[in-house]
């Protein structure tokens with residue numbers, strides 16, 4: 001059986017769900033939003049690994065239907081959240097979707113569906129996805145930004161590509177890959193590549209979010225150097241919608 005068929009069947013059987021990982025705004029210590037992460041639990045109770053099935057969906061031309069499915073799950077989940085206007089809702093967008101003619105209409109439809117919640121919707125793109133059809137993609141992103149949607153570069157610094165896209169695309173946030181956060185060893189120490197990324201974000205007036213923050217020391221290192229947002233197990237793990245609703249009323 002191909003991944004394509006398995007993913008189709010799993011969508012019909014409603015085996016996909018969404019986990020939400022809170023993001024902390026460093027200046028306030030409060031939750032500024034969440035990132036939506038796809039999950040797949042099979043009928044036998046086993047979980048498929050997201051990195052594996054997302055890559056498979058990308059390879060077998062299923063990432064667009066799967067992302068549309070995610071958007072419908074999201075629209076349902078957010079209804080019960082106790083959030084105030086401006087709460088950030090971040091989602092991951094695959095290259096193939098970005099390059100597809102339906103991308104802008106898909107995002108616009110979703111934005112209309114959840115408009116009453118007044119989210120700050122953020123699209124997380126990888127560096128790799130900006131390489132192909134750059135001009136067309138830049139236009140789409142510029143349009144969506146005019147509609148109030150924000151654009152973030154996910155896994156920043158891991159894309160094996162030149163930084164020239166920082167001059168040609170209008171962006172809002174850089175999400176520092178956790179591979180740059182791991183090496184932090186002490187508060188006073190230097191972590192040259194990470195420090196350069198933070199400095200770059202400041203010069204470009206981009207918001208910056210540290211991913212995969214697991215310890216208080218990492219949190220303090222980043223906050224002292226002006227990183228505005230952090231995400232990671234130190235603050236909160238990804239959780240199902242119901243758990244998030246409770247978490248937002250008690251810890252958020």
Ligand code: G
Nearest residue numbers: 023032033034035088090122152173207229
């Ligand atoms: O609305 P405000 O000006 O406080 O926004 C500050 C910044 O918060 C945003 O520009 C964005 O960089 C960051 N942010 C908050 N939550 C998220 C999130 O869930 N995902 C991403 N990518 N950025 C977020």
Ligand code: G
Nearest residue numbers: 036037038050051054067070092093094238
């Ligand atoms: O945190 P997690 O193990 O869920 O993430 C595994 C990988 O899968 C990450 O790189 C994450 O960006 C990606 N991912 C999770 N959900 C989605 C999704 O809905 N769409 C896309 N394109 N990628 C996702």
Ligand code: G
Nearest residue numbers: 092154155211212213214231232233234238
């Ligand atoms: O590629 P992207 O940043 O979209 O995916 C986020 C991934 O990182 C998810 O798989 C999520 O489960 C994982 N993640 C989130 N916080 C942490 C953390 O603190 N440590 C580790 N090891 N993984 C994390």
Ligand code: MN
Nearest residue numbers: 035092124154
């Ligand atoms: Mn992401």
Ligand code: NA
Nearest residue numbers: 154155177211
């Ligand atoms: Na990432």
